[in-house]
Amino acid sequence: MAENKASENKVALVTGAGQGIGRGIALKLASDGFDIAVVDLPFQEQKAAGVVSEIEALGRKAIFVGADVSKKDDIVAAVDRAAAELGSFDVIVNNAGIAQVKPFEEITEEELNKIFAINVNSVVWGIQAAAAKFTELGKKGRIISAASIASVKGFPILGAYSASKFAVRGLTQVASQELAPKGITVNAYAPGIVGTGMWDEIDKRLSEINGKPIGQNLKENVESISLGRIETPEDVAGVVSFFAGPNAAYVTGQTLLVDGGMLYS
Numbered sequence: 001m002a003e004n005k006a007s008e009n010k011v012a013l014v015t016g017a018g019q020g021i022g023r024g025i026a027l028k029l030a031s032d033g034f035d036i037a038v039v040d041l042p043f044q045e046q047k048a049a050g051v052v053s054e055i056e057a058l059g060r061k062a063i064f065v066g067a068d069v070s071k072k073d074d075i076v077a078a079v080d081r082a083a084a085e086l087g088s089f090d091v092i093v094n095n096a097g098i099a100q101v102k103p104f105e106e107i108t109e110e111e112l113n114k115i116f117a118i119n120v121n122s123v124v125w126g127i128q129a130a131a132a133k134f135t136e137l138g139k140k141g142r143i144i145s146a147a148s149i150a151s152v153k154g155f156p157i158l159g160a161y162s163a164s165k166f167a168v169r170g171l172t173q174v175a176s177q178e179l180a181p182k183g184i185t186v187n188a189y190a191p192g193i194v195g196t197g198m199w200d201e202i203d204k205r206l207s208e209i210n211g212k213p214i215g216q217n218l219k220e221n222v223e224s225i226s227l228g229r230i231e232t233p234e235d236v237a238g239v240v241s242f243f244a245g246p247n248a249a250y251v252t253g254q255t256l257l258v259d260g261g262m263l264y265s
């Protein structure tokens with residue numbers, strides 16, 4: 001980032017970095033020169049250790065921090081550990097999230113509370129914890145969160161998920177305005193159909209609901225992408241790298257679609 005002295009190391013914390021988009025972001029930011037705190041649920045430790053090794057192979061430092069992002073104390077502790085063990089704190093990527101595939105009329109209170117705790121509360125805690133650490137260290141840091149095409153258009157059978165991602169876009173707009181006087185920027189990325197474990201699960205659940213064969217729902221969604229191919233974690237990571245880097249110093253409050261041409265803002 002432009003505001004760091006050349007001699008300082010830069011540190012980014014990425015949640016949900018044990019697999020999928022989070023792993024892709026962690027590796028891209030490491031190749032950009034960041035040391036990385038790989039945050040994920042404790043059961044993901046083995047996969048996350050693999051990501052830590054991949055980052056180290058790129059010549060950067062990395063640590064795994066087990067945390068449940070729906071818990072404020074876990075996120076605050078993860079940010080503290082990243083800063084203490086890696087020696088700085090410059091970027092947080094609030095990436096961890098879950099999907100829920102459920103017809104609107106069947107969504108339960110428990111399911112709604114769970115998806116909001118993981119997809120929305122986590123973003124509030126991540127923004128608060130990062131802003132406090134940036135202030136403590138005198139940094140003009142970057143906050144970047146996972147939205148989705150479902151933050152711009154509500155998707156049938158993904159009602160609670162869509163609502164949670166609309167909330168991420170709203171939080172991004174509000175936090176960017178409140179934190180701008182401190183020089184902190186707040187942005188979000190909005191992927192489309194990314195080939196990760198999340199879409200394997202969405203496809204399986206949609207099959208159970210609409211009877212189409214496994215893989216058919218994913219195929220039909222991919223056919224609606226202008227660029228004609230499924231999105232990769234690397235496609236998403238490029239946008240996060242931009243938000244974390246010097247070229248985005250004057251960009252804040254934005255949710256950027258990175259969907260290969262599905263929705264148009």
Ligand SMILES: NC(=O)C1=CN([C@@H]2O[C@H](COP(=O)(O)OP(=O)(O)OC[C@H]3O[C@@H](n4cnc5c(N)ncnc54)[C@H](O)[C@@H]3O)[C@@H](O)[C@H]2O)C=CC1
Nearest residue numbers: 016020021041068069096097146148191193194196197198
């Ligand atoms: N896959 C897709 O097509 C799209 C994904 N997104 C968003 O991108 C983000 C990443 O998604 P994917 O990599 O596809 O998902 P994924 O399911 O492959 O990976 C999610 C990661 O988050 C971790 N995680 C889940 N709950 C957690 C918790 N409470 N605390 C800490 N970590 C937790 C999981 O262990 C996993 O490592 C999510 O926020 C998702 O909503 C947005 C648009 C499209």
Ligand SMILES: CC(=O)C(C)=O
Nearest residue numbers: 099148149150192193
């Ligand atoms: C997983 C996701 O965000 C969508 C809309 O597919």
